[in-house]
Every structure is written in C-alpha cells, then in structure tokens.
Amino acid sequence: xxxxxxxxxxxxxxxxxxxxxxxxxxxxxxxxxxxxxxxxxxxxxxxxxxxxxxxxxxxxxxxxxxxxxxxxxxxxxxxxxxxxxxxxxxxxxxxxxxxxxxxxxxxxxxxxxxxxxxxxxxxxxxxxxxxxxxxxxxxxxxxxxxxxxxxxxxxxxxxxxxxxxxxxxxxxxxxxxxxxxxxxxxxxxxxxxxxxxxxxxxxxxxxxxxxxxxxxxxxxxxxxxxxxxxxxxxxxxxxxxxxxxxxxxxxxx
Amino acid sequence: xxxxxxxxxxxxxxxxxxxxxxxxxxxxxxxxxxxxxxxxxxxxxxxxxxxxxxxxxxxxxxxxxxxxxxxxxxxxxxxxxxxxxxxxxxxxxxxxxxxxxxxxxxxxxxxxxxxxxxxxxxxxxxxxxxxxxxxxxxxxxxxxxxxxxxxxxxxxxxxxxxxxxxxxxxxxxxxxxxxxxxxxxxxxxxxxxxxxxxxxxxxxxxxxxxxxxxxxxxxxxxxxxxxxxxxxxxxxxxxxxxxxxxxxxxxxxxxxxxxxxxxxxxxxxxxxxxxxxxxxxxxxxxxxxxxxxxxx
Ligand SMILES: Nc1ncnc2c1ncn2[C@@H]1O[C@H](COP(=O)(O)OP(=O)(O)OP(=O)(O)O)[C@@H](O)[C@H]1O
Ligand SMILES: [Mg+2]
Numbered sequence: 398x399x400x401x402x403x404x405x406x407x408x409x410x411x412x413x414x415x416x417x418x419x420x421x422x423x424x425x426x427x428x429x430x431x432x433x434x435x436x437x438x439x440x441x442x443x444x445x446x447x448x449x450x451x452x453x454x455x456x457x458x459x460x461x462x463x464x465x466x467x468x469x470x471x472x473x474x475x476x477x478x479x480x481x482x483x484x485x486x487x488x489x490x491x492x493x494x495x496x497x498x499x500x501x502x503x504x505x506x507x508x509x510x511x512x513x514x515x516x517x518x519x520x521x522x523x524x525x526x527x528x529x530x531x532x533x534x535x536x537x538x539x540x541x542x543x544x545x546x547x548x549x550x551x552x553x554x555x556x557x558x559x560x561x562x563x564x565x566x567x568x569x570x571x572x573x574x575x576x577x578x579x580x581x582x583x584x585x586x587x588x589x590x591x592x593x594x595x596x597x598x599x600x601x602x603x604x605x606x607x608x609x610x611x612x613x614x615x616x617x618x619x620x621x622x623x624x625x626x627x628x629x630x631x632x633x634x635x636x637x638x639x640x641x642x643x644x645x646x647x648x649x650x
Numbered sequence: 651x652x653x654x655x656x657x658x659x660x661x662x663x664x665x666x667x668x669x670x671x672x673x674x675x676x677x678x679x680x681x682x683x684x685x686x687x688x689x690x691x692x693x694x695x696x697x698x699x700x701x702x703x704x705x706x707x708x709x710x711x712x713x714x715x716x717x718x719x720x721x722x723x724x725x726x727x728x729x730x731x732x733x734x735x736x737x738x739x740x741x742x743x744x745x746x747x748x749x750x751x752x753x754x755x756x757x758x759x760x761x762x763x764x765x766x767x768x769x770x771x772x773x774x775x776x777x778x779x780x781x782x783x784x785x786x787x788x789x790x791x792x793x794x795x796x797x798x799x800x801x802x803x804x805x806x807x808x809x810x811x812x813x814x815x816x817x818x819x820x821x822x823x824x825x826x827x828x829x830x831x832x833x834x835x836x837x838x839x840x841x842x843x844x845x846x847x848x849x850x851x852x853x854x855x856x857x858x859x860x861x862x863x864x865x866x867x868x869x870x871x872x873x874x875x876x877x878x879x880x881x882x883x884x885x886x887x888x889x890x891x892x893x894x895x896x897x898x899x900x901x902x903x904x905x906x907x908x909x910x911x912x913x914x915x916x917x918x919x920x921x922x923x924x925x926x927x928x929x930x931x932x933x934x935x936x937x938x939x940x941x942x943x944x945x946x
Contacts, residue, residue, distance in 0.1 A: 451834060453830065453833070453834070456829070456830075456833065458752060458753070481836040481837065481838055482836070484833060484834055484835065484836045485835070485836035488834065488835070489830075489834040491827060491830060491831070491834075493827065495825075495827035495828065495830065495831045496831070497828065497831060497832070497846055497850075498828070498849075498850050499849075507832075507835065507837075507845065507846075508835030508836065508837075510845075511835055511836055511837045511841055511845075512835070512836055556831075559831075559835065560834075560835075563835060563836070
C-alpha cells in the first residue's frame with residue numbers, strides 16, 4: 398500500500414479545549430481512494446480529530462489547534478485558504494443524521510446553491526446523488542416531502558447524498574451507522590464501499606466488524622494519542638501493541 | 651410534628667393557593683364583564699354601525715359623534731410604523747447576538763437590552779418630547795414633531811426588548827446540528843443565517859413580532875405624550891394622531907358618570923381588549939407551535 402497517494406494527512410497535531418489537551422501530537426495519513434477507520438474508546442478524541450479536517454472547530458471559540466493538516470499539498474489552516482472552500486472539498490456526514498428542516502430535494506439543492514452551481518444543472522446532480530446513495534428508488538416520487546419525515550436510515554443516506562452531490566475529495570463520516578438498524582447499516586456500508594472508488598473516506602466507528610468489513614486502513618486511538626495505525630487486517634489480526642490487541646479483542650478494562 | 655397537624659397545614663396551604671388562583675380568574679372575569687356591560691349600555695344609545703363607520707370621534711358639542719375609525723386608524727398607523735422599525739432592528743440584533751457576537755459581548759448586550767425593557771414609559775415619552783420629536787420636526791420642516799412617526803419611533807424602542815429576547819431565544823434553541831450541516835456544505839455565516847437558521851426559527855420569530863405588536867397597541871403614556879392627540883382623521887406619519895389608548899386616558903378623567911360618552915370609552919376599551927387578546931392568542935399559538943416543532 399506504500400505506493401498509494403497520500404490524500405490527507407496530519408502532522409504533529411495538538412488540540413486543546415480550554416486547558417484540556419484533547420489531541421496529543423497526532424500524526425496520521427489517509428491514502429487516496431481508500432477507507433480508513435478511526436477506532437478507540439469513547440472520549441479518546443476521534444470526533445475531535447475528524448472535525449479538524451473540515452475546520453469545524455473554527456466554530457468553537459475555546460478550541461486551539463497546533464500542527465499541520467495537509468490536503469494533498471495544501472495546508473488547510475493556511476491563512477490564505479478559504480474555509481468554505483475547505484468544507485466543500487472535505488465533506489462530512491455526522492453521527493446523528495441532520496437533514497435541514499426542508500424538503501428532500503431542497504436538502505441537496507441547498508449545498509448546490511451555496512456553491513453557485515447553475516440552476517439548470519442542479520436537478521440532474523440531485524438525481525445522481527440520490528442514486529449514488531441508493532435512495533432514489535425510495536424517494537423519487539416524494540422529493541417535496543419534508544426530510545424530517547423520512548426514516549433514520551433514509552435521513553442518513555440523504556445526508557450522504559447531500560455530501561456526495563458536491564463532489565468532495567474527502568468524505569468524513571462520524572459513526573454514520575450508530576443510529577441505524579442492521580439493514581440500513583448494510584446499505585450504508587455498501588454505499589461506502591462504492592464511494593471509495595471516487596472518494597477518500599475516513600470513518601469513525603465503534604463497530605469492530607464494520608471496520609473489518611469496509612476499511613482498508615485502521616487507526617487506533619487512545620486518550621488523544623494514536624497508538625497504532627496500519628492495514629485493517631494487521632491491526633485486527635497482528636497488532637503490534639498490547640493496548641491495541643486488548644481493544645480489538647474486546648478485553649478493555 | 652404530628653401527622654394530623656401536618657395534614658391540616660397542607661390542606662390550608664392548598665386552599666390558600668387555590669384562592670389566589672381563583673382570584674386572578676375572578677379579576678379577569680370582572681374586567682371582562684365590566685367592559686361588556688358598559689359596552690352594551692353604549693350600544694343602547696348609539697347604533698353599532700355608526701360606531702364602526704362614523705369618521706369622527708367628537709363626543710363633545712351638540713352633534714356628538716362616536717366613530718372609532720379615526721382612533722383605530724391612529725393606533726394602526728403608530729403600531730405599523732413601530733413594527734416597520736422594530737422588526738428589522740430586533741431580528742437583526744437578535745441574529746447578531748446569537749450568530750456573530752462572542753460570549754463576552756453577548757453578556758454585555760443582554761442585560762442592557764433587558765434594562766431597556768425596564769425604562770418607564772413616561773421616561774420614553776419624555777424622550778419623544780425633548781429629542782425625537784424636535785429632530786423629526788427639523789427633518790420634516792414642521793412646527794412640532796408631535797406626530798405618528800414620533801410615537802412609532804418610541805413604541806419601536808419599547809417593543810424592541812421583547813422582539814430581541816424572544817427572537818434570540820428562538821435562534822439559540824435551534825440544534826447546533828443545523829448550523830453544522832450548513833457549514834459542512836461550505837456555507838458561510840450569512841448564508842447559514844438567512845437560508846437555514848431564520849427559516850427554521852420562523853415560528854418563534856413570528857411569536858416575537860406578535861408579542862411586540864401587542865406591546866405597541868396597548869401602550870398609553872408614551873403615545874399620549876408624543877403624538878399630539880389631534881382629533882382630526884389621521885392622514886399619515888407626519889400628522890398628529892390620537893390612539894385608542896390615549897383617547898381613553900385623556901377623556902376618562904373628565905367625563906360625566908354614566909353618560910353616552912362615558913359608555914363610549916368603555917366600548918373603545920373593549921375593542922382594544924379584543925385586539926390585544928387576538929394578537930396575544932396568535933403569539934401564543936406560534937410559540938406553542940414552535941415548541942412542538944422543537945421537541946421533534
Ligand atoms: N467542544 C468541546 N469542549 C470541551 N471539551 C470537548 C469538546 N468536544 C469534545 N471535548 C472533549 O474532548 C474529548 C474527546 O472527545 P471526542 O468527542 O473527540 O471523543 P470521541 O472519541 O469521538 O468519543 P465517542 O466515541 O464517545 O464519540 C472528550 O474528553 C470530550 O469531553
Ligand atoms: Mg465521537
């Protein structure tokens with residue numbers, strides 16, 4: 398896997414919330430067009446790390462970041478770079494499905510309008526995004542319906558559609574299946590495997606089977622530090638560190 | 651203490667609270683009955699149609715006329731003007747506080763706005779006579795600035811705290827996830843505010859406006875001091891007007907007991923009561939709808 402292009406990386410990343418040191422000297426790389434899983438116990442900083450990559454922490458005044466995050470060869474925290482541009486290139490799907498309180502159609506249309514995509518092109522893009530997230534057949538006759546009336550799994554797939562519609566380069570997913578039943582989870586997993594052909598995907602998950610089913614790389618974090626990273630198969634079957642072994646085998650004290 | 655004694659105290663307290671609760675209902679009912687009773691007495695003297703359609707409020711003289719229209723139009727003009735000023739200003743301030751201001755600035759602004767709500771209406775009326783009125787007169791080249799615009803500006807000041815506070819609560823109550831969703835597709839703050847936050851908070855904002863309208867319609871002292879109270883049919887913002895509230899306040903003190911004029915003042919008070927009741931009910935309706943919407 399060494400020959401894979403590094404799409405996204407963090408070097409010497411530290412993050413504090415007030416005085417609380419949450420990310421400690423994190424250095425990680427994400428190869429292009431692969432799925433990388435972030436695993437680790439609750440509170441270890443997975444979401445915090447993920448949100449560094451689309452600069453979501455810009456919104457919380459008490460967050461302080463040091464270190465470097467590179468998208469290909471651009472520094473995402475460079476003063477000259479526009480944060481809205483970063484967020485268009487690095488899309489995010491949140492832990493809890495969060496459609497806008499608008500119609501299904503408008504949920505996707507909104508991002509297209511924001512990014513100045515001509516109105517003539519939008520219907521086709523929306524249809525494509527809904528097809529890509531396997532939602533089209535279920536909703537094609539009720540695009541005007543409020544998104545909040547869909548099922549949880551449909552809402553989450555709509556959020557994915559909203560993200561892929563913008564053709565980002567990287568998609569960040571924070572436990573996208575945590576609120577879904579097994580069937581919807583399967584659908585989202587299949588979708589992720591499909592999306593990998595075009596996008597670089599980083600996914601936070603608590604589900605070890607899920608990580609093994611869909612991730613090429615896995616990163617194990619503990620108390621704000623990266624303990625081990627490598628090919629998913631190695632992390633789960635031949636971990637180098639005891640901490641990793643205990644966590645992936647479920648013996649965590 | 652013995653159990654029996656405790657139970658006696660408990661039932662006594664319960665009875666006391668029930669009495670105070672009932673008292674409120676009795677007072678409200680009393681006011682309503684009083685207004686209604688005197689209004690009925692008024693309509694024994696004057697035909698309802700005349701009350702609604704006559705274009706003059708002229709209780710004195712031998713050709714007395716009791717048209718509520720000029721008073722309603724006066725109240726309408728002043729309230730409309732006040733809302734034209736207060737709605738954009740109030741929503742703008744609330745949006746600034748909720749979306750742009752940092753917590754330190756917000757902690758300064760919030761108490762100041764609440765203090766604005768505590769300024770007595772006489773003081774605001776005074777402000778209208780010595781500052782706002784003369785400025786308007788200067789700008790409009792008029793002899794004095796005691797007109798509808800003056801009243802509207804002052805009422806806007808008085809309605810602002812309500813509109814700002816309720817709107818800000820509505821904006822703050824929206825889940826962070828809406829904002830995050832919007833930012834995550836590349837929207838900036840202004841786009842997020844205009845296209846996601848404000849539409850989602852619309853019921854709460856409407857409630858805020860309704861409460862502001864209610865405040866403006868019922869306000870008496872300020873408009874009494876600031877609008878000149880001319881009894882001619884109101885012609886516009888730069889003319890003196892005489893609102894329902896001001897009319898009652900001015901005339902109630904001098905009117906002979908149980909004359910047509912006396913009853914007439916109750917009749918216009920009843921109309922005012924009805925209007926504010928409707929506005930408040932509408933506001934309440936939107937607040938509730940908003941709460942329901944939040945729960946889901
Ligand atoms: N906005 C914030 N302000 C202060 N502390 C925060 C904030 N967000 C997260 N934290 C703290 O940072 C630490 C890491 O949180 P984070 O949400 O990244 O954990 P996580 O690994 O995603 O956990 P989970 O698996 O439960 O989602 C936690 O101790 C949390 O309390
Ligand atoms: Mg998390």
